[in-house]
Amino acid sequence: MYKRIVLKLSGEALAGDKKGVTFDDTVIWGLIDQIKAVMAKGTQVSLVIGGGNFWRGRSADSNMDRTKADQIGMLATVMNAIYVADAFRQNGIKAFVQTPIIIGTMTEQFSKESAIAHLEKGEVVIFAAGMGHPFFSTDTITALRGAELDVDGLFFAKSIDGVYDDDPAINPNAKKIDIIKAESIVKNNLKVIDMAAANLCFERKIPVIIFGLNEENSIIRAVGGEKIGTIVTV
DSSP: OOSEEEEEEOTGGGGTTOTTOSOOHHHHHHHHHHHHHHHHTTOEEEEEEOOTTTOOGGGSOTTSOHHHHHHHHHHHHHHHHHHHHHHHHHTTOOEEEEESSOOTTTSEEOOHHHHHHHHHTTOEEEEOSTTSSTTOOHHHHHHHHHHHTTOSEEEEEESSSSEESSOTTTOTTOOEESEEEHHHHHHTTOTTSOHHHHHHHHHHTOOEEEEETTSTTHHHHHHTTOOOSEEEEO
């Protein structure tokens, strides 16, 4: 049983399969039901949510300044976090959005002590706005917050069901890897998670589970210890 985890969700996951829709409440409430089940077994859960349902970096304009593009992306994660926090509220769970930058009264400024206090009271904390600086991905902030909070594991819910030895979208013969060392991800430049995140997990000895979000009850199964996806050992 994991005592404390950080769960990383993509922003695109919040929209489900619907085109032109930012939020699919059926999908979001299904995710919350799984998280509630995990919490009911005693696991403290914090979240990092991407912003891809709003913004995909410089994909709209390749000439855009990278810093400005990343700033928009950080704000996209804040919007997602606020929306999901309210969905938790509607489902009877208190959730708080913490950011590294002050955003009026809409979020709390991150502190390790405050985040842990919320988690120990059975509340959810959603980390948004990344590090507050450009050039860092949501994978990196997931690893950083995990290191700061002394979590037992990081859970990356992806559109792909684990780590492969090649890109399965390009190579139909790519083979899924059930267990891999964090240092191997770095050495072989496997782009399943950000390199900075992989390095931090390796240095801090934080186990990582990478699994497919679209599989039935995948969050419950992954946190429950079922062998799905890929386990990244340290």
